[in-house]
Amino acid sequence: MTLDELRAQIDEIDADLLALINHRAQCVVEIGEIKRREHVAVLVQERERQLFARLVERNEGPLSEAMLRHIFQEIINTLKSLQRPEKDSSEAPERRVS
Numbered sequence: 858m859t860l861d862e863l864r865a866q867i868d869e870i871d872a873d874l875l876a877l878i879n880h881r882a883q884c885v886v887e888i889g890e891i892k893r894r895e896h897v898a899v900l901v902q903e904r905e906r907q908l909f910a911r912l913v914e915r916n917e918g919p920l921s922e923a924m925l926r927h928i929f930q931e932i933i934n935t936l937k938s939l940q941r942p943e944k945d946s947s948e949a950p951e952r953r954v955s
Contacts, residue, residue, distance in 0.1 A: 882936050882939055892940060908933075909926060
């Protein structure tokens with residue numbers, strides 16, 4: 858494959874990832890509504906442990922376990938703000954892509 862073809866593939870993958878992350882975010886919003894209604898804590902550490910265990914088990918590389926954990930921890934931390942309506946979700950820290 859050429860460089861341009863690989864970059865085009867990455868562009869398509871990025872679009873898919875964006876759609877999936879937004880779908881996940883919508884699920885998080887709905888979960889937040891249920892948690893508020895049922896007075897359940899936003900942070901459930903056991904759920905995060907189960908999530909990471911499942912992801913690590915499914916990971917076939919080339920991502921290392923540390924890389925996988927870092928990426929998903931960022932997603933989790935960012936999307937948790939969607940479960941806290943009193944805070945503006947746009948307040949998530951901006952980061953530059955290098």
